[in-house]
Every structure is written in structure tokens, then in C-alpha cells.
Amino acid sequence: DIPVGHLADQSGATSDVGVPYAQGVADALAYINSKGGINGTKLAVDTVDYGYQAPRAISQYKKWSSGSDKIAALQGWGTADTEALTGFVGKDEIPAYSGSYSGHLTDPTGKGPHGSKPAPYNFFYGPSYSDALRGMLMWAAEDWKKQGGQGKPKYVHMGANHPYPNAPKEAGEQLAKELGFEVLPAVQFALTPGDYTAQCLTLKQSGVNYAYLGNTAGSNISVLKACQTVGAKVQFMGNVWGMDENAAKAAGAAADGVVFPMRTAVTWNGDAPGMKTLKDISKMSDAAGTAYRPVHYMAGVCTAFIMKEAMDWASKNGGVAGPNIRKAMYQKKDWVPAGLEGVCVPSTWTENDHRGMTAVNIYRAKVGGDTGAGVDELVKAGTIKLEKLTTVDVPRKPEWLGW
Amino acid sequence: MANISIIPSGDFKTSYGTDTTIFPTKTSRNFAILGVVLLLACPAFMDRYWLSLLIQIGYLGIAALGLNILVGFTGQISIGHSAFFGFGAFASAWLNNSLGVPVALAIPLAGVVTTLVGLLFGMPAARLKGLYLAIATLAAQYILQDFFARADWFTGGTAGTIAEPLTIFGFAFDTDERYFYVALVALVVMYILATNLMRTRDGRALVAVRDHYLSAEIMGINLTKYRTMSFGISAFYAGIGGALYAHYLQFVSVEGFTILFSIQFLGMIIIGGLGSIMGTLMGTAFMVFLPEAMQALTKLVSGTAIDTALNLKDNIAFLREMSIGLVIILFLVFEPDGLAHRWKQIKAYWKLYPFSH
Amino acid sequence: MQTTATAASTNAPVVPPVTAAKRMMLSVNNIEVVYNDVILVLRGLSLEVPEGEIVALLGANGAGKSTTLKAISGLLKTEDGEVTRGDITFNGERINGIDPDRIVRKGIFQVMEGRRIIADMTCLENLRLGAYTRRDNGVKDDLDMVFSYFPRLKERTGLAGYLSGGEQQMLAIGRAMMARPKLILMDEPSMGLSPLMVKEVFSIVQQINRDLGVTILLVEQNARMALQAATRGYIMENGKVVLDGTAEELRNNEDVKEFYLGGGNEERKSFKNLKSFKRRKRWI
Amino acid sequence: MSGAPVAPHPGPGQNSPGQKSPTTQAETIFEARGVNLRFGGVHALTDVSFGIRKGELFSIIGPNGAGKTSMVNCISGRYRPTDGKVYFKGRDVTGMTPNHRASLGIGRTFQNLALFGHMTVLDNIMVGRHHLLKNNFLTGPLYWLTGARKEELAHRREVEEIIDFLEIQHVRKATAGTLSYGLRKRVELARAIALKPDLILLDEPMAGMNLEEKEDMARYIVDLNEEFGMTVVMIEHDMGVVMDISHRVMVLEFGKKIAEGRPEEVLADPRVRRAYLGEDDEEEEPVAAVPPARKEVA
Amino acid sequence: MTLLFQLLVNGLIVGALYGVVAMSFVLIYKASRIVNFAQGEFLLIGAWTCWWLLTSWQLPFWIGFPITLVFMLAFGVILQIVVLRPMIGEPIISVIMVTIGLSIVFQAAMKWMFGVFAKPFPPIFASPTMNLFGLEVQTVYVMSLLISILIMAGFGWFFKYSRTGLAMRATAFDQQVAQSLGISVRHMFAMSWAISAMVSAVAGVTVGVVNGVSSALSFFGIKVFPAVILGGLDSVIGAVVGGLIVGVLENMAHYLDSQWLNWGNMYEIAPFYVLIAILMIKPYGLFGTKDIERV
């Protein structure tokens, strides 16, 4: 067996996105096992909910990384725990695939212009928070022209003063300036739902055109609603974890028009060759095959498959061990896991650059009407639609590495 | 029974010196020393998981002891302890990274720096009492958290900062097996210091302030000084604990030091027993082991009949969380005075055994 | 001072003839009390309180007088204490183990040692709380009655916590009067009162007893006054009753005279020239 | 003990005749001048002046709520007079904090018990040594290295003497909060003595004690005064005790001083008899049996 | 200027909501000196219950909401009987820890029962927003404002004049004395927890209607601490005033921050600075009763 640790947040503060993502990872790994595992060796997956509490993640990791059945790879989750484990996984040579897309996890050597800490064993599937924002800003600059906007558009970064919302702040603001935006001082709002009318009133007053929402869905919804109430007309740009089908449902009409980056090429109802595999994977936990899977589920599946294929390669090239898996990650260009064509976005990792994906798929949430029903019905009825706007290729600039 | 000598029915003291020792009886002292010796051998037979839990107990136990000095001994509730813990972590990393202070020195220095911060936030203690003071410490929690996120020069801002491993004469304490000794030594030293403090003048003064501040003042105790000082001492312990944490994880980020963490610290000392030094350690161990035990238990449940009957599946996580909460509640219902109290009763029982009363 | 105990039956058994006909309102049978599961304080204590009488309970510091009262009123529970043996009956009903508030409703009210007024309420509020269990309309009149006994309380309109020690004691006694119970357990009511007030309080105690028909179990250090007011008395030592009898008998007992009343029949000895040598008490 | 004759207080409140004897300020250990204390509308003390001589056993009596405790609070620093000044050993201490006064040598007990309930009796008394001990939060933790241990043990020895003196050996290790009322009073006294005060203030030390215990207590107080040389201020309602052991007595009523002087003089004052003892002039009174009071400090 | 005014209005409206939560907090404190760390979960339970009644049972709001309140009343009583009753007479700090345990249990239980996703309330008012002094505000805020004024007046009277109010205060002061007066500490606790749970539900439903219901809503429980302290821990009126002040303060801080200072995060943090400043001047908050310092 190949031991794999899977840290999930199913009960903690980020469980609203943690649950579907973890389900995706878990189903994918189960599916892989049902198909024979890694060249005939099964994966021994240990899924553990750590409740988004870093200390628990650490002790769990210690359990996994010691003894004879030391894990070959780790499927991780949040910012705090991923960062806390970065040093350990590096030393223990255990590739860690995280749900944290912080830019500085993309610098394996620590020699990037902004890098501080090398993260040689950290990987994630998707554009980094910074690159995703860059992509959206590039889109916004276009959009402003298309809309016939006059003068400089105004951009503002919004989010809590925490590592995750703040990760892309400077990167975004700098690019926005370069792109001709007027960058207003950032606006803070907590990671929890609350009344953010004040923030919206100032947005309205200062005439902001584009605003990045750095938080998770729960608090973003509060902002969207408040801004709707006070009538602030702002084009909001979410982050990968900030908008999805469930958030759109909860926010209702307030979510209408929000753009956000997607890590997969299609949504659950999309049409792609790989969707067949995905539906089969989904049956691992939903035998009836009726469940609607939100975007995070699909991202989880892609992440798990990247790991699986790296293990495949490793098992043929010296055995499924951390260093080999890491080496395997650098073997392919424009990598799309077999069977998931058209779903997972091509990614490329190199020894010096862990920015796997720089193509940013930008979607827009469309909400028309009452959102009382279940997500699957809403999507089926077209009340909630996630529309693809465009794909922006963010250049892989060396000075943006690790930032 | 067989070995009567283990718990003597009476321990006769012939001088005041023997009456003021840390351990009430020779046997208890020998047991403690034996315990430490056993612990020294731990890395030889424990895996990293267990060691890491023990290390956690080590640095959390130190910080919790600081909180107990503040809450349990001086009677001033704080719900901002994790912020001081965090400050110590950042301070130690900063001292090392920016000023080049060797880690071995940075850790105690971080304690000192945190003490100063503690004194600053302890100033309201001169005027505020009870929950009013508690909420002022809540303010400290948020203000410090905000500071961490802002002070790029100090904390690396929201991105966090790395902390080098502790190295002494070129020997790096960068594995669990090695760091375990660091944590153990620090723990023993800090606990002995606290024990000594509490049996000397200033320690007594703190307790006196807790029990009856009006008469304490009349007995010659400067209330303002001791109330504030207790914050300082508590912050010192938090700072040391935090610094140890920083150099263990080798990375510090603001995210770690939230109000929930502060509440966990409170949990440790309440469960351990307010105003009890050994209780603090027991409480810390309780709070560290509890989630692990529940995790193990729920793991046993998963896949069994109970699992299918309750249709748990992923919800097993919630079951675990609930049982953590429930264990805390049940524990307090049956042992409201904390583990230290129960421990005392067990000792009293054995002393009197086989005669009750 | 009129002494209610009349017949000076010298060697009558436990109950003097006059009160023999009376019903026992409270009887405590051979109880044992333990604090914190380990500290044994009462070791087989028994006493009886006949209806309508004043019974004094005397004893040295730490003898367990307060503990006895708390055992009766159920308040022991709140101090980690427990009656581990024996029973307590009130009007024929066993009341040990019952919650203190229910015991109050049955008609036993304790004036706790150390005043224990509610410091952050006014006098008036404290008194009104004394009448918490009452449903009748007499509360207002009783307030006036208390104020007529203790006019000082009426003047003090601030919080009760700011009252002087003696004033607080008056408030504590007044609060008991407001409750109109069947049995009052008084723990050192005269403590901290000026000589004038002590007299006043004892006459109030007797009035409550006589006019309102309230039975009283009185714990007192002022033995002289207590034995004047009471009809009978108990003397406790080390958690046991060591001597009991009518007030008259006790007043005439040599040991009681020496240790509680001060001097025998001779002149009172001065506090000034005491020797540390003490005669052994004969009852131990 | 001071061999000088007793100094009558020169202040305006002086109204006890028969004590006129030449004196000097130096022998007055404590002095209150025109002390007023108001709480909102309550006049707890009105223009009270008096002096306490070194080595004296001075009693304050008066009806409930007369302001006795308030006066003691003004001496110990718990209250600050609204008006007027208090002097200790010739120093104006009016604005001084209680803890500062403690280190100058004022110790006290409380009317409503104020022990440190969760500490042992021993620790309670050791707290009294606070201002005499030198070790602190830096030296204390390093117990063996800084001499803290030596110091603690030295003081422990003295505390044990106090324990012996007050005969509370058997409860040495007991938690103060679980003691019976009378014992707690005794522990409080021990704690106050541990301060080694020059002036000790006792607020109703004998409340809640039976005769026998009062006798013990009286003996302790007299010993304190005579053997330890402490100046004692005592508030007490038991007239027997007051008459027997005090050198001088001050009577307060409604916050005003109504009499001051030797016990038998004060007791002879009809105002005192009426206000305090509640006696009509002709009524038979127990104090008649009181033997002549102690001689004043001589 | 209009921005400032709008922020002021908004501060008052949100502040009233804080006031409601603060009030429910004060209630428990006043009767038992217990700091309820599970207050936020009470909000959550109230919000989910109402949501469930409205969506699964399709009840109209004006039926579902009162049922919610009744349910919460019962919930408070049951909670008291099952969990808190055994703790009567135990150290307060232990009981406080129990409420922390409760919050862990409820948090998980709610997620288990209702899932981890935020769920929107069905539309309740014909017009979800209304114009108040030139500011569009959620109608439900106005509703909670009105309800809170009613509740506040009720409690003000209750604690000042009613026998039970007096008894509750006595219980808080000293449980032993209260019992010696014949007050059933159990009843007092049950009552305070029940009412507190009910009042919390008002706030919970309000927040839920605006933001959708999710477990993160329970953070309100901690957010409200400054308001409670500012007003004075044991003052019902203080709680409301404290809530209003914190509400306005947040908005004003945000105004200053966004218009001039640009320090960032003042909305979150400024109230805490002000809180400390106010406490240094008034150590018992604005309306809190002073401790009695007398020996």
C-alpha cells in the first residue's frame, strides 16, 4: 500500500468550501483505488478532519510522517497549516498538495525576488491567488474599455487582514497600477458574516469600479448583500474560494454579475470528454449519481489525479517515495491527467517554478430569481448560472515567482 | 499493604526547611525525579507523533502556566493570552532573523520583550476588575492581532516569518527527537521557577490580591504593582512558550493566534485546576490529548455498525467535535474544581486508606 | 428579664415538665456531618426544639454550631458538606437532603453567621427579599414593624454594603422577621452589636417568639443573654452535645458559670489579670 | 516601654478632664486633627480629633454606625478623610496609600473577616511579613541561589512564634476559609502581628467569641501591648473587656466624639450611658462590678 | 457629509442589533455571573430553527418566528436542566468553561444537522429594504430595532420592580444567601437562560435574514463583548446603549479611516481602543454597578 494523508476541513471555519473539496479528493482517490491504484498498488488514504486548527494538523502530520508507514504524499488544505508544515514536508521530503494557493508556495528554491522561505515540496492545482487576481485585473482593464468607461477605473482590494485574503494584495495593486487603474486604499472586512454596510457606503461614495473580494464565501456574501442594499454599483471579483454555486445561492440576486476564477475548464453541467470520468468518480460517494458537485469538488479531483499520475511515474522510476513524486511533477508539460481531458486545466511545474497553472479561466455568476430551492435544481433551472467569460493567460514573469 | 513506605502515613518534619520543600514528601519528590528521567528516555521508544504531542504539551504548558499565574493565582481573567504567545513567537523569530541574536538567547529575550508588552496591556489592571479587565484583555487580543498583521518589519506581515531552528554549538535541535529535550528542559525549569515564585514573597502577594485585595493592600501589598506585575509574569511565560513554538515549527503566522486559541488556554487551566501548578500541566495534557483521543475513537467507530446506523460518513467529524465539547462539559460536571483537585483527593484517600475520614 | 422556663426541676431528664406536653418542632437525631468528603465535623449530634420555645445552642469556636444550623437549613450542600448519618425531622417530616430553598418554604429560616446581606441592594430590597416566599399581603406592615425596631435602617437609603457592621446585623435580623417563618435559626445575632442593641435584639427575639409564635434556635456567644432569653439550652463541644437542660439548669451549672457566664456566683473576674492556665472542663 | 507620663492630646476635641499632664508631641504615635468623612449625605465622621500615645491601649466605643470602623479606616488608609489630617509618628500620612502605611508600621484586623480564604493559615500570616521581606519576583524564583530560601525560613521562624503565641498551631496548614469564625479572627490577629506594627488596629476582635475565648483574646491583646510594646487601638462592644484592659477610651456617636478619657471616667459620663449602654441613670448596671481599670501607661 | 450621516444611521441600526445580543448576554450574567460563551450559538440555533420552519414547513414568517421564540424558551429551560443544573454552586469559572464546551457541541451539531453551506432565508417582507433618513436599510433590522426596544423596556421594569427580578439579582450576588431566602436558584437560572435564548433568537433571525444562515453567524456572540462591557455588565439599558455606541463607533472609525487616515482595519479595531479608553475613565462601563469596597 501507498500511505497518503488527507487533511480536510469538514467541521471548521472553512468547511463550506472544505467539504466539497475534500469530497472531491476523497472520491478521486477511492476511484483510483477501484481502478487498481498506482500500477497495481493501492493507496491507503487516511482522511482526517482537522477542523481548520493548525495544531491538530501538525500533530496529525507527525503521526503520518513517522514510523514505518510514512506517507508518500499529503493532500492538505488551509493556509495556516500548509505554511506551518512547509518546513516539515521539505525536510521529510513529502510532497504536499494544498488548498492554499498562496503565491509564495510557488517558489521551490526560495530564491525568487519576493520569496523568503523555500517550499520545494509544496504543490497546488490552480492559479495562485496572485495570478488569478492578475488575470482578473487584465480582464477588468479590457472590460473597462469595452464598457466605454471614462477616465481611470478605480480598483480596491477587500478582505480581512489575514494571510489568505492578503496574499495577492500587493501583487494585485501593483499590476492594477501598471494597467492604468487608480488604486484606492484597501478595505478590510472580517472573515465572518456581519454587517458591512459601512464598507459598501464608502465603496459607493468613492465610486469604486472594480473590487477584489479576498475572503471566503460566508463574509463575501455579507458584503455583496450590503452593497446591493445601499446600491453600490461595483464589479466584484472573487477569489477561487470566494464564489461558487452555494455562495451564489445564499447571496441570491446580490451575487449576480460577480466574476471569479475557476480552476477547471467546465462546471458540473459542462460538456467535456473528461466529465464522464468525473461522473464516475462522483458515484464513489453518491451511488445514485444524482448529486450536483460544486466547483471545489472538481478542483479536488484534479488535484488528486495530478498526484496520482506523479505517483505512477514515480513507481516506474525508483518507487513511490517523496523525492520521486516530486521529480515526477516536473516530467510533463501542459499536463492534463488522463481521463479528465477538458476538465482539468493544463498545468506545468518545473524544478524552479511551482506555478502550475497560469491560465486563468474567468467566470461570471448569473443569478436570476428566487434561490430558495436546492443548488442542483437552481442550476438545472438556470436560476444560477456560472458563465465563462474568457481565459486570460497570465505571463510567467520571473519577478512574479513566489509572489 | 506490600510497600507501606511508598505513602507514609505521617511525614515528620524536623525543621522549617523541610516543611517548605516543593514536594511534600520524599517519595513524591522521588516520583517526580523518576518521572523526568523516564521522560528523558522517551525519544528512544516513542514515535514522532507522540513526541510532537509531548512537545506541544511542553510549550503550551509553559504558556498556560503563565495564564494560570494571572487567572488562577492573581484572579485576573485574560482572554487574550494567545496574542502574547504569538508575540513571543514573533519576537524570538525577529530577534534572530533581524538582529542576529542566537536562538538560544532569543528565546529568553523574547520572553523579556513579551513581558514588556504584557506590562503595557496590564496597565488597565490597576483600575479594572473582573470581567471588565477580561474584556480589556480581549481588546489586547484584537489589537495585537491587528499589530501582527500590520508590522511587516516585525512579523513579516500577513505573510508570516520563518524562524530558524535552535542550534547550540552547531548542534541543531531540528527534529522532534531533539527538540523534545529543549521542550522538556524549558518546561521543568519554568515550572520550578513558578513553584519557587509562588512560595516566596511576591507569589504570596499575588494570591493575596486574588483572595482579598482590600486587606492585601492593608497588609502592605501595592495593588497596582502586583496586578500589573502579574500580567508581566504571565506574558513572560506566554512569550517563552511562544518562542519555543516558533522554533519548533520554524514558521510563524498571524493566523495561529486567535481568540479561539486564547479560549483554549483558558480551558487548559480551568480543567487542570485554577491556582495549581501541576494542574496546569495536567490540563494542558488533557486539552492536547482530547482531540487526538476523540479522533482515534471516531476512527474506530467509522465503518462499524454504529456508523451505518447513524449514517455518519463524513459527519463523523461533527461527531468528534461534539464529543470533544461533551467530554469538556461532563468533565466539569463531575470535576468542577479541575484535575488538580481530583488528584489531591486521590492522594488524601491513599493517605487515609484504609480508614475513611 | 422574664424567664420563660419556670419549674426548676433539678434533675429532670431531658424535657422539663412544662414543655413536655409541647410538640417537638425540630429534632436532630444523631447526625454526622462531613465536609469535602473528608473532614468530619459533627459526630453524632442530637438536639430537639419544642414548638414555641427558644432554645439556645452554645459552644466554643469551631465546635460545629454553625455547621449544625446549616445542616438543618440545608445550606450545608452549598459548602461541600453532607449529612452522612442520622436524620433531621421538622414537624415530623424528614428534611435532610432537601434543597435549602424548599426548606425555607417549609418554614425554617436561617440568619446566617457573618450577616450575609446582599451588598449591592438597598436595605429595602434586602428586606423585601426576606419576604420572598410569602404570598400574603402583610409584607408592607411587616416592613413598618422592622423599621420600628431598627429605625436606623430606614435612614440608610444607600446600598446595604455600605452599612456599618452592626447595621448590617440589624438588617440580617430584620430580613428574618420579614420571612415570618415557623422556625428561625439564628447564628450569633448579637455579634457586633452595641450593648444597647444587644438588649434590643434579645427583646426582639423574645417578642418574635411570644407575639408571632415563632420557634427559635439560637446560637450565641453571649451566653448570659442567651440563657436568659431561652427556655432550654444545649452545649456543644467538638461536634457533640456535651450538656443540655433547661436554661435554669444550665445557668446554675458550675462549668457553664465558669466558662460561659464568667465567674461563679462570686464577682466577675477581670479580663486584665488572666492566667493562661485553665481548669479542665469537667464534661469532656 | 515608655516611661514618660501619659500625654493628653492637645487637640480641640479634647474633652476628658483629669488627664492634664505635661507632655511632648513625640510621645503621640498617632494623631487625628479635625477628621471629617462624608459619603454622599452620610456624615460618618464629623470633626474628630484625638491622639494616641505610644504604648497605649486605646479603645474606641460607640453605638452601631457611629463611625468607629470609619475612623480605623482613616488610620489604616482605607478611607481618606474628606477633611482634616492624620499624623503617624509625626508624619502627615493623610494621602498615603494603605500599603505604604503598612510599611510604616500600621497593622490591623477587620470587623468583617478579611482573610485570604484560599491560602493556608501559614501563608496568610506570611503575607503579613510582606514589607519585611526583600526577595521579589526575580530573586524568588531562583530560590536557592539568591538567598530567598534563607530569608523565607528566617521569617518562617518568627511567624511560628506568633503561631505559638496565639495557639493556632493545630490549624497551621488548614485553608483559612474553612476555619470557624472565632479561629479566623485569631488568624487575622496573627497576620496583623506579623507585620510587626508599631500601631495595631483591632476592629471588634472579640465578636463571636464566648467568654473563655474572650479571655484568651484579652490576654493576647494585653501581651501584645505589654510584652511586644505595640500601641493598640481596639474597637469593642464588650464593655467588660474595654473597661478592664484599655488605658483610655474614646466614645463616638453619630460620627462625633462625645467623650475621651480613662475608662471609668468615660463610663461615668451620662451621655455615654444613655447613648451606648442604653441605661437610665438609676438602673442597675453590670459595669458597677468592674474593678478599677488598669493604670495608664506609666 | 451625507456619507457621514448615512454611516451614523447605519451605526445606530446595527448597534441596536448588537444591543439585542448584548442584552441576552447581560441577562444571564445578571442572574448568575456566568459569561456565556455559547451566546453566539444561541443566535445560530434560533436562526436555523426559524429557517427550518420557514423552508421545510413553509410556514409564513409571522407564524414561524413566534414558534421559534417559544422553542428557544423551551430550549433554554432544557439546557439549564440538563447541563447547568448540576453546576449550581460550583465555581463560576467552571460554569463558564461549560459554556465553552456547549458552544463546541452546538457548533458541530448545527453543522451536522443543517450542513456547512450558508442558506438564504426565503423573502419575508414585501420590500426587503426600506428608506430610513436617506439610507436604504434592511427591513428586518428595523423590525429587530422595534422588538429590542420592547424587550429592553420589559427587562428594565423586570429587574427594577418585580420580585423575580430582585431574586435574580440576589442569586447572582450570592447563591447561598439566595437559597437561604427561599429563592430557587434553579428556577432563576432556568428563567434567565430561557429568556436569554429567546432574545438571542431575535438577533439570530435578523442576521440570518440579512446574510443567510451559516455557522459563522455565531461569531456575533464574541463580537458583542465590547458592547456589553461598555454599557456595564449588569445593566440591561447599558447593553443597548453599549451596542449603539459600538455600532456607531465602528462606522465612524470606518469613516475616518476611509476618508482620511487610510490605516486600514479601523472598522474592526478602533472600537477596542475606544473601549479601553472608556474603561480607564469609567471602570464599570457606563451603567455598571460599582463593586462595594468596604472592610
Ligand SMILES: Nc1ncnc2c1ncn2[C@@H]1O[C@H](COP(=O)(O)OP(=O)(O)OP(=O)(O)O)[C@@H](O)[C@H]1O
Ligand atoms: N466549608 C468547610 N470546609 C471544611 N471545614 C469546615 C467548613 N466549614 C466549617 N468547617 C470546619 O468545621 C468545624 C466547625 O465549624 P463551625 O463553623 O460549625 O463552628 P462554630 O461552632 O460555628 O464556630 P464559631 O463559634 O467560631 O462560629 C471547624 O473546625 C471548621 O474548620
Ligand SMILES: Nc1ncnc2c1ncn2[C@@H]1O[C@H](COP(=O)(O)OP(=O)(O)OP(=O)(O)O)[C@@H](O)[C@H]1O
Ligand atoms: N463606604 C461607605 N459608603 C457609604 N456609607 C458608609 C461607608 N462606610 C461607612 N458608611 C456609613 O458610615 C457610618 C459609620 O459606619 P462605621 O462602619 O464606621 O460604623 P461603626 O461605628 O463601625 O459601627 P458598627 O459598630 O456597627 O460596626 C454608617 O452609617 C455607614 O453606613
Ligand SMILES: CC(C)C[C@H](N)C(=O)O
Ligand atoms: C478556504 C481556504 C482553503 C482558503 C485559504 N487557503 C485558507 O486557508 O484560509
Ligand SMILES: [Mg+2]
Ligand atoms: Mg459559627
Ligand SMILES: [Mg+2]
Ligand atoms: Mg464597625
